[in-house]
Amino acid sequence: MENNSVLQAIHSRRSIRKYKDKALSQEQIKALLDAALISPSAMNRQPWHITVLTNKSIILEWEKEIVQYFVDTKNEKMVEHNKARGNKIFYDAPVVFVISMEDGKGIDVGIMAQSIALAAKGMGIDSVILGLPRVSFDPKYEGKWYKTLKFPENHVYGISVAVGYGDEPGRQREIDMSKVSYVD
Numbered sequence: 242m243e244n245n246s247v248l249q250a251i252h253s254r255r256s257i258r259k260y261k262d263k264a265l266s267q268e269q270i271k272a273l274l275d276a277a278l279i280s281p282s283a284m285n286r287q288p289w290h291i292t293v294l295t296n297k298s299i300i301l302e303w304e305k306e307i308v309q310y311f312v313d314t315k316n317e318k319m320v321e322h323n324k325a326r327g328n329k330i331f332y333d334a335p336v337v338f339v340i341s342m343e344d345g346k347g348i349d350v351g352i353m354a355q356s357i358a359l360a361a362k363g364m365g366i367d368s369v370i371l372g373l374p375r376v377s378f379d380p381k382y383e384g385k386w387y388k389t390l391k392f393p394e395n396h397v398y399g400i401s402v403a404v405g406y407g408d409e410p411g412r413q414r415e416i417d418m419s420k421v422s423y424v425d
């Protein structure tokens with residue numbers, strides 16, 4: 242099993258929350274997009290759209306608004322959580338794949354996110370899957386981020402995957418077999 246590169250990618254992938262200031266090439270981005278777009282989806286409906294975000298100032302502006310959302314809504318737990326992570330949401334990753342979807346298609350885009358994360362790992366690139374940015378699609382922002390991120394009509398936020406060259410090992414994980422039952 243040790244020589245199986247898919248298993249290696251699955252087991253060595255960790256959420257990385259610190260990135261080097263090193264861009265990805267267009268070829269690397271295209272390879273990750275291809276891996277994403279070949280993902281399975283129910284009845285092959287492909288109910289998704291990917292926005293490739295590399296503009297640092299837009300990423301930082303979005304990050305600031307997400308952090309502020311939790312302050313404005315007095316969500317103390319999340320304010321502390323964000324503070325502990327240096328108020329970083331995208332962790333200075335050079336590329337963020339923002340996946341929007343037809344409402345209710347979370348399973349399809351979740352699988353797509355994992356395709357990106359595993360393809361990246363196989364290419365020596367790290368990633369972190371991001372649910373938190375969903376707060377920017379609160380009606381109070383009047384559709385600003387739908388427009389900026391070029392979501393197709395009737396799409397909602399699905400998930401994002403930030404990718405880049407990691408600058409930390411990620412945390413250790415243990416396999417939890419208590420989550421498994423056998424029926425013989």
Ligand SMILES: Cc1cc2nc3c(=O)[nH]c(=O)nc-3n(C[C@H](O)[C@H](O)[C@H](O)COP(=O)(O)O)c2cc1C
Nearest residue numbers: 254255256257258369370371372373374411412414
């Ligand atoms: C649907 C989903 C949403 C997530 N959202 C965030 C997020 O907004 N911010 C973050 O830092 N990590 C996020 N994560 C990463 C998880 O915290 C991480 O996968 C989990 O702690 C296990 O650690 P590992 O990925 O290093 O194995 C998310 C993961 C998933 C699957």
